[in-house]
Amino acid sequence: MQVTNQMGDVHEVPTEKGQGGSNYLLPFILITSLFFLWGMAHGFDGILIPHLRKACELNNRQSTLIDTAVFLAYFIMAIPAGMLIKRFGYKNSIITGLLVFAAGAFLFVPAANSRTYELFLFALFVIGCGLTILETSANPYAAILGPPESSSKRLNLAASFNGLAAMAGPVLGSMFILSGKSFTPAEMAAMPQAEKLSYLAGEAATVKMPYIVLGSILLLMAILFYFMHLPSMKPTHTEVEVKPGFFSVLKFSHLSWAVVAQFFYVGAQVCVTSFFVRIAEQSAGLDEKTAGYYLGIYGALFMSGRFIGTFFLRFIKDYVLLSIYCVMCVILCVVAIYASGIYVIYALGAIGFFMSIMFPTIFSLGLVGLKSNTETGSSWLVMSIVGGAILPYGMGTLIDMNHDDIQSGYLIPLVCFLIILYFGVFGHKVKKVA
Template sequence: MQVTNQIGDQHEVPAEEGTEKKYLLPFILITSLFFLWGMAHNLDSILIPHLKKACELNNRQSTLIDTSVFLAYFIMAIPAGMLIKRFGYKNSIIIGLLVFASGAFLFVPAANTQTYELFLFALFVIGCGLTILETSANPYAAILGPPESSSNRLNLAASFNGLAAMVAPIVGSLFILSGKTHTPEQMAAMPEAEKLAFLAGEAASVKMPYIVLGTVLILVAILFYFMHLPAMKPQHTEVEVKPGFFSVLKYSHLSWAVVAQFFYVGAQVCITSFFIRIAEKGAGLDEKTAAYYLGIYGFLFMSGRFIGTFFLKFVKDYVLLSIYCVASVVLCLIAIYGTGIVVIYALGGIGFFMSIMFPTIFSLGLVGLKSNTETGSSWLVMSIIGGAILPYGMGTLIDMKHDDIQAGYIIPLVCFLFILFFLLVLHNVKTVEN
């Protein structure tokens, strides 16, 4: 059986027949989750340079912010899949929102004590909540409607994740970043009392945004509790033997999609985590202006999602994504070897072209899994561990290159090359051995 871009008829369909309008409100609610976890992830791009300054970290230490969040994905992916099977999509979403909110509120004691380890723990808790949400919402968005439009539906929902990529840097610039930067020499020469006051002020600025975020999450959880979401049941009637958690990897397209997703998430996190730093060092921008350009990057990312979703109606998903991948490789080379503001433009272009990679790879990986979709979804979410490992490697490389931020972008370049190989060679495989 050749890989096709269908999900819904291979797993679940609405328990009751009806028009797509019946599922409009549930789809809108699910889409709101994509925006919320997009806010969390894109605020990390602000936190990395901010806490690097507030907690006096090097590049490698600052990437532990990414490691904390994405390590949670790896650890929680299997329990999240089990949670869905035990309690269903709706209850799992509510649990995910409450865990997410708990992590957001932990930013208050972390800021009050100026403890970097507590910040990391708070981010780990947030990551656990995000894992539950993504493991629930991605397949639910895919199966909430006609199977032939599953990829379009998933990309449409993910477009609001792109909206968050534009909004989060603006929020971070207004409420988190102070615009005050000092060189190590200036910090060393600063009177101790003034230095402590500066660091305390930098740490405290994160409290209000995360209190607001946690409050919104609680309100959304309450809304989900009182709203009706369509129950889902299997469409197929034949007896199907479910493979175990590791046995599902016999679907080779899923195995390679997991690897491709590992590299994609690693590339995306690498690019955004060091965006402000490369804007400061490569283009000579201050941190608030750099955050403004990060917001433009988010706008291009969002635009890419909407435009990509439109083109997916006319172009096969793996063909469109292959074109986008080639463009990302070229722009990554410009980011490495270019100078001045052109580097920022290249990174903005990458944001546009990698916009549909996650949902499309996710969709390709779930093809043909039927009742094993939850297990496959867990594997694809576990692959997000790439966001914990590759940025740490990039930070280490940058430190080894004496803070040469551009040199570190060779890591996302390699990632895009593998994704291109997956799309051209590895995705079109037999999913069932006859």
């Protein structure tokens, strides 16, 4: 059986064993596990930011470089990852991504031993490179691993495990990384030097075991993929066609606005989670472990929002639902900025619910009508997630300028949602191009 994708590539797909396609089951389970693993990596980031801020004695701006390291890797590795797949195929690319991911996880050990923030950032950059290769490989492979008519269902099923990890990551991170011990700047200044160094070293050391376990699982997965037979999806024939220029595709205004909207969406999502634990401590008076568990609840709301939003999309136009959800997020950001107590956390949890459909909805709206430009448009939309590397740094800077007032920083996500709202109301409209 041959499957032709929208690029003109013809893929050989093995004949299914019966209606259930049982020969696809084990490969699909393995691919789905990758969605969970990279979701865990991102789930840990929301815990790492407040934790390394404490362990390495950072200000808010410096702590957001954790996001910068990970998402800058996505921006840099997006195109090389695609080239790797074309040259070596999906299976070898997945194995490479797992090994790079594992290498970054193991680098946490020397980083913690030396309590060197720059080495932590390098480890996170390496992890980001591995994640880029994995996501670039696993997303299309899950889509084409079976009959074309059910590709969307397979991809959404696999992505649901990414949402599960968004809930599990913060909970596990709170259990094994956060110590629950924290001191004010005055208390740290009054602490004897030897005691202070011992405390900071102990805080840094808590990251080692979770990342050693994660790295070991990744190595085992790489070995399993190496010996596992996966249906070959390498291109067997490619039509010769003139490809559009990389920048000329931006003549489609709806794609240009989608790139802008995606940049600000990813930036907003990372901003919300990066300072979630700290705002829970500062505004709601929670201890850091309890705050971490609430971040897990945020992940559960994000996951449920994806399922519920997908249901609503059967009855409501995608751009209409996107616009409604943006309005809700703007209102909730205002609540997060001006409310007090536990209501701030409720507002942030609700933002997670309403953000859930934004990434795939913006992505699909941006590709409408591109035809032969689809591949290039997809590359732009993937690269636009660099917003997650830039906007949290701006949020950390704003918080530092306002004397560590975490709530004031949520003005950044508010502006982001207003820009996405413009895309949902006006920017998504497809205009004819001469």
